[in-house]
Amino acid sequence: MGRSSPGLQAAGHPASLGTSAWAWRRTHPRGGATFPGPAPALCQARSRSRSNSRLDNMAHDRPSCTLEPEHVQRLLLSSREAKKSAYCPYSHFPVGAALLTGNGLIFSGCNVENACYSLGICAERTAIHKAISEGHKDFRAIAISSDLQDDFISPCGACRQVMREFGTDWAVYMTKADGSYVVRTVQELLPASFGPEDLQKMAEQVPQPGRAWVPTRV
Amino acid sequence: MGRSSPGLQAAGHPASLGTSAWAWRRTHPRGGATFPGPAPALCQARSRSRSNSRLDNMAHDRPSCTLEPEHVQRLLLSSREAKKSAYCPYSHFPVGAALLTGNGLIFSGCNVENACYSLGICAERTAIHKAISEGHKDFRAIAISSDLQDDFISPCGACRQVMREFGTDWAVYMTKADGSYVVRTVQELLPASFGPEDLQKMAEQVPQPGRAWVPTRV
Amino acid sequence: MGRSSPGLQAAGHPASLGTSAWAWRRTHPRGGATFPGPAPALCQARSRSRSNSRLDNMAHDRPSCTLEPEHVQRLLLSSREAKKSAYCPYSHFPVGAALLTGNGLIFSGCNVENACYSLGICAERTAIHKAISEGHKDFRAIAISSDLQDDFISPCGACRQVMREFGTDWAVYMTKADGSYVVRTVQELLPASFGPEDLQKMAEQVPQPGRAWVPTRV
Amino acid sequence: MGRSSPGLQAAGHPASLGTSAWAWRRTHPRGGATFPGPAPALCQARSRSRSNSRLDNMAHDRPSCTLEPEHVQRLLLSSREAKKSAYCPYSHFPVGAALLTGNGLIFSGCNVENACYSLGICAERTAIHKAISEGHKDFRAIAISSDLQDDFISPCGACRQVMREFGTDWAVYMTKADGSYVVRTVQELLPASFGPEDLQKMAEQVPQPGRAWVPTRV
DSSP states (O other): OOOOOOOTOOOOOOEEETTTTTHHHHHTTTOSSSSSSSOOOOHHHHGGGGOOHHHHHHHHOOOOOOOOOHHHHHHHHHHHGGGOBBBOOTTTOEEEEEEEEESSEEEEEEEEESSSGGGGGGGHHHHHHHHHHOOOOOOOEEEEEESSSSOOOOOHHHHHHHHHHHHHEEEEEOOOOOOOOOEEEHHHSSSOOOHHOOOOOHHHSOOOOOOOHHHHHH | OOOOTTOOOOOOOOTTTTOHHHHHHHOOTTTTTTSSSSSSOOHHHHHGGGHHHHHHHSSSSSOOSSSSSHHHHHHHHHHHHHHHGOOOOOOOOEEEEEEEEEESSEEEEEOOOOGGGGGGGOHHHHHHHHHHHHOOEEEEEEEEEOOOOOSSSOOOHHHHHHHHTSSSSSSEEEEESSOOOOEEEHHHSTOOOOOOHHHHHHHSSSOOOBOOOOOOOO | OOOOOOTOSSSSEEEEEETTTTHHHHHTTTSSSSSSOOOHHHHHHHGGGOOOOHHOOOOSSSOOOOHHHHHHHHHHHHHHHHGOOOOOTTTTEEEEEEEEEEEEEEEEEEOOOSGGGGOOHHHHHHHHHHHHHHHHHOOEEEEEEEESSOOOOOOOOHHHHHHHOSSSSSEEEEOTTTEEEEEEEHHSSSOOOHHHHHHHHHHHHSSSSSSOOOOOOO | OOOOOTTOOOOOOOEEEOOOOOHHHHSSTTSSSSSSOHHHHHHEEEEEEEGGGHHOOOSSOOOOOOOOOHHHHHHHHHHHGGGGGBBHHHHHOEEEEEEEEEEEEEEEOOOBSSSSSSGOOOOOHHHHHHHHHOOOOOEEEEEEEEEEEESOOOOOOOOOOHTTTOOOSEEEEOOTTTTOOOEHHHHHSSSTTTOOHHHHHHHHSSOBBTBOOOOHHH
8 A cells, every 4th residue: 555654644554345355265274264264155154043033033035146246245344343442341342343335344342341430431432433543434234243142242222222323224243152153234223323413403493593503304 | 398307318209100190180280381292102213213313223123111001291291301300501402311120200400511511320220329329229211301303312331331220121211302203212223232141240250369359230 | 298299390399408417416326326316527637538548638727617517417418318219230330419509409319320330410410400400409418338348439520520610619528437528629529620601701702704603601 | 654565454544743833833834724723822821711701710831831832822722623524513612622642742622412312422532542542651742612702611520531541640631712822730630530550459448359450550
């Protein structure tokens, strides 16, 4: 990429999805790693998901596979790597997330807890805030990893709401420790959601004397 | 009211659902109030919900009507009253909530904002925290009211997660300003949710040397 | 207690500070309880505080004693009682708080945790949200209790900010399990704070085209 | 820097403080920019702070100047740059922060708001979470910038608590739009704080049957 001067950039260079598939393959040769090994194709993941009770009663059609399997694996791997930085001395529950932007960059995050539990943050939100702080607001997918062996790690309601702020039609990949996954859209995970539009409607439907404020559209 | 000795009770006496239907009727005679007027029966609400885009694509069956229509109205009214206490100088978006416990008490809440926006709290969570602080953890339903004319007010993801901490099979009544409503279960609003069980599973699936902690079951 | 008609009040009747001193005395006769026994006068508390390292380097003058010792004890006792309702299966750290309003009412709260740690709430905020939801915004003092034997329990930064939303010149009583305490003002606990005024100043100092919004003053 | 292969790095390369002072000088020649112009030395900043009422009554000695003036300016500039990415459609109050790690890296952040106000995050926390997610937990200083002309922007209580999780003896630079600043330690901004040690003490002081959990030390 020939960056000769980091200069004033106080921010990071996320990995480019397009260019680094090779690097991934090299680091994780087939058969050599527990994760991911031969890519669990989407259909595999779907069949595996049958054993996961909390996802069973979602009878919706799955979102169409918009990501190439190789890219999915790349994203999952990033979320897994990100988990290593988790600061979770209170829950002992490390989580990693990797967020794919519209232009192919990946931003990763981990949970960062606090002695005042309510001031902690989840991995998904860390990744999203990070991307926003670098100027990216267009998201295609996010992957989430934890150490749970038998369950797909699922985003909490707060993270779903933060995802939803930036669109409802993008993909959430929820993984098990073995690299298998299920995928849902933000819309599926937060149906009938409250969002920026509601603040807009409030301003339109309930005019208040002396108040001309209208939220800036995203 | 004959409360002769508040004594040491630093807490409140929520209204009892069973005993105060009369009081409600008296205060809100049929036809005399904008809210609720003739009770919008659940089926009415369902038909009305067709015009609400964000709830349209929830093709699930509705949760069975566990509350008597009169009780529903009582709950909705409480949520509407609670809205009057909203402290929302920043959003100008007052919200009220009323939470019905398993033993028929109603706890109400409103949003309480903060100059540091992220330190505000929603009406739903205020009501839930209030009930917990008075020793109640068994919830049957919650109603939510706002000033939105044309849209059913819907709980944010954070509130859904806090609801879910105390069960997935209870009802959320989302209203319009005219008193019409739609109802969903917590499970429907937060499918495939993360919850207390996951922390439990983590402790079981990933034993850690020197760590014998297992979360106390609710 | 003769509550004949809770009526429409979906809210609570907080204890009245003025009328219930007797009830307190009766329940906690001198010498009969672990808490508080002979009232630790403010000066006692001050001397005791010398052993608490984190409060040692606050060389400011203490806020003047605005509360009668008896009222202080009543408030402390309420915070201690409130602790019993704490929902803290994750931290195992129960906390109680009791908030005294300008007109002599006490609202109590406890911590309410969540499997998604960041969605928990502290006891202090529960008490404040509760009071606001009942129409009270004028606060004189808050007391905090925990099970810590050797340390005065201190509010987290988030709670300090929520306290500060409603004024900087009121008292925070931080207790040990034995009932001894230290007291500081909100201002002392959150010096040089960000607050509602800053949003106001922003609106005044940085006019934006097409934006006429000014935060409503508290 | 010749980064030929972004490879697996899903994370960023923060600017190195040591190597880019020149880049800063070049971009912001003396007199050519509104910010910062001639570096406001620490003593200057102190005298300027006299006009800021909320900082007046902090009579403590200031933290010793551990950062070189040039480095301070670099940090301030980064926080100012970061402000450009703020996502604040609801408050219209953009804030930027820049965090300096023990090994000389700068991580920047901005506020990221949400239609559900309580799910927003401040600039300071974004920067800290970002650094943690990249493996850095040792912090020397953080700078904060806003558009306020006449007031030094000050961190909210929640951000102070998150700062404090990672130490009490590091510097917080609070700026005005003209680049002048005041500096305080985390300890000064959050005196008598609750922190990780308290959870540790709780585990030690209040043994519970069937609970062997002790928080992992940071």
